[in-house]
Amino acid sequence: MAGRYFDEWQVGDRIEHEIRRTVTETDNLLFSTMTHNPQPLHLDVEAARASEFGQILVNGTFTFSLMVGLSVGDTTLGTLVANLGYDRLVMPKPVFIGDTMRATSEVTELKESKSRPNAGIVTFTHELINQRDEVVCRCLRSALIRKRNS
16 A cells, blocks of 8 residues: 555545454553543443443544544555644544444645645545444544655
8 A cells, every 4th residue: 555646636536445443442441541541431441331421432532543544554655744734623423442443535625835846735534434334533634745746
């Protein structure tokens, strides 16, 4: 797998990423502890059972990171100069241990870089979708990507 160069993208390009990932208890535990997030909803089975969710809720920053990670191979692998930002991040549905995730990406904007003639800015809308076809995370990602012909 390799990412595409700026001049290979068009607004409206859409990718259904082939890699899927089932979220494990270890994923959630390690990510929460690595990031010093002591939220009982992520780490305490009894507290989570007593919540409106009734079970452990997967750390939202892990959910976001997984969504971006699943997209990299098809979008920016080897062509990225830098991620410039993430915008309009929403998590409309919860993620639970055992959920299987897949991601989609769509190009929503292309812009020439004013400071780097050998690169351009691609804005992607990324979505993470569970096994019930529910969108669990969505954001815009702006990436500075090299041009092939520069």
